[in-house]
Amino acid sequence: MSELDPAEVFRQEAADLIETLEQALLDLEKRPDDSELVGLAFRALHTLKGSGAMFGFTAVSEFIHEFETAFDRVRKGEATADRRLIAAALEARDHVAQLIDDPDCDPERGTAILSALKAAVCEGAGVETGASEHLAAPIVETGSAQPVAAGWHVCFRLPADALILGTNPLLLLDELRSLGPCDVTADTSALPPIDFIEPQSCYLSWDVTLKAGVSREAVDDVFLFVRDDMELSIEAIASESPVAAAIMAPVIAETTTVIEAAQPMAAASEASAPKPKAAAASSDRANAAKSERNATLRVPAERLDELMDRVGELVIAQARLSQLAEAIHDPSLVNVAEEIERLTASLRDTTMGTRMVPIGTLFGRFRRLVHDLSEELGKPISFVTEGEDTELDKTVIEQLADPLVHLIRNSIDHGMEPPEKRAETGKAATGTLRLAASHRGAEVAITVSDDGAGLNAERIRRRAEEAGLLSVGQVISEGELNRMIFQPGFSTASEVTALSGRGVGMDVVKKTIDGLRGSIDVDTTPGKGTTVTLRLPLTLAIIDGLLVRVGEDRYTIPLAAVEECLELPTGVAADGRGRSFLNLRGDLVPFLKLRDLFHTEGEVDPYQKVVVVSSDNTRVGLVVDQIIGNNQTVIKQLSRLHSGVKTFSGATILGDGTVALILDVMHLVAYGQKLEERRRAETLGRAA
């Protein structure tokens, strides 16, 4: 549509409408009862009236209004469109056409036509025809002569569906604010608990104090469209005196300036603050250093154990509380439950923290040991330690002392060559023994490495076969062969020294580490050295776990070992045979179906999930039915009867009182690795 002169557009349109009107009237003469024709005529009049008024054709509009009022009776069935009425209406139509061309033409004729028309419709009806209502007044009419109040106190609550139906409370508030300064308070008391909130419903009500002397109509007008369905109260603020409004305004203005002025002041005071603060801090530090020496308390270990037990019970009780609160949906109870949850978590961390000791306390002891051994065996050794501040549970550290002594002895005695031999192979005369600790996920890794001769695979194999640990010609992996040295009664030392070689010791290491639910790895390069890695779970009491469901049962996976969760691709799931590998961004990751592993029966979830766990850079996927979420896992040891079970490292009690077994990630990863090794062997076999 081109931007024509609006009046011209109206004229064209009016011509069309008048045409329509005429047609309708003529047809109506033939079929007086056709209500559709009446409607058509009425609509034409209606549009003419509306548009006419808007484009300045006031005379047309006023005339048609009367015409329409009269004709409306026909529409409502109060009058029939007889010949006389049609004649009058046609005459009126002609007059409209004239009025559009010349608004000032012949007003008397217009009046005459209208009376004729009214007479025609009112025949027999006997209804007064005089004062028909005037053109609808414009909607906004402000500025009444009423006494003006100092302000208004407005309370309103919108119907719940107001937001959906396009009412925006913000705009209402903005409109109120445009009248004068407002204090707005939202009343949230009707807000349901979050689970029941319909985001599109309006639950709030507002309390607005409008501090401006505007008329009540102006305030009313804000709520023009919503007034009918809403709760609205508008009260004048007790106007102490007519001057109040005038006084109030400056006061408000003043307060705002005061607030604004206060901000730079606060900023300024902050800027000037650092100096004294810094001084205070340095003196604080001095004090702290002084008191630090006295700050350690010696507490019997069993008291700490007891505390840990209590915290464990508390965590379980708290889980039950959370579950109850969730079920009951009482917001105040949920609040308390959440508070307790936070407190419990921090209490747990603090309590466990009291038991954590830096491993450096242990490393210190070995300095002397290394020194003594070095003297005794005539092997100069430099002893390097790393990661002394790695923290471990105190009981774990205590138990680590013995195995580490054995490992260090073994390294120095068997691993390190005498200095003359080292010189032959071009190594520095002084050997290096490295003892390092570091965090790796949910584990702490402790490595003892030397730059000695390394393990002699030949000799280990021979010794193992002699001891009957290995049948002659049996194929085992390098790692498994290396682990042979931890078998009881195993020693490859050619001669027994005062320190080692009697075959006692390394098996003690294994036993202790197993007891701590840890693992041992041996990595050796002939001529270059040996590294023994001990991996230990970080804590022994409470861990963060990922709760999963397999069939009807629930299991917990230590969260720190979890790398990612994903859905099992359907194509992969279909492969029912033992070989199960998942393509994870280009890497083949073996996965274990826990259903198969646990011989779980019952319905299989159509969308199985895979939890990818890792231990020392090796990953394995665990296929479960459902991932429930993370939970605080208080580790309960399995009974002695079940302590031989490999797949589970313990059990925990859930919020509802049921028991969930804790999966032993290290073991499962090892199992997965075995699967992969087998796959490799198979592919190699096929290739050969």
Add this chain to the structure above:
Amino acid sequence: MSKTILMVDDSASVRQMVGMTLKQAGYSVVEACDGQEALQKATANRVDAVITDLNMPGMDGLTFIRQYRASPASSGVPIVFLTTESDEGLKAQAKQAGATGWMVKPFKPDQLLAIMRKVAGA
């Protein structure tokens, strides 16, 4: 981004007048000449507000409001209807159908803008 307003009226002159006023005030305007076209335009693209006449050939305003409100596209969209008579019955029907506000014809551009600011914001 300027707000888009759907203007529904069978009268080209009213559409032009409303369209010009709104465009000058910075709104984008989409026009439709009856309920059927309006329904199609209002559901095809998101509009920020709808102004509709009630008396229209084809699908009338009331039917349009009812059908539009039945569609999730209308959620939160204010609908203002135009009415010439101060017919309370019709007003109630339109509100019942889901209209947000109304405007009495004839109206001046200022009144139109005041109403649009009220229901749709600037």
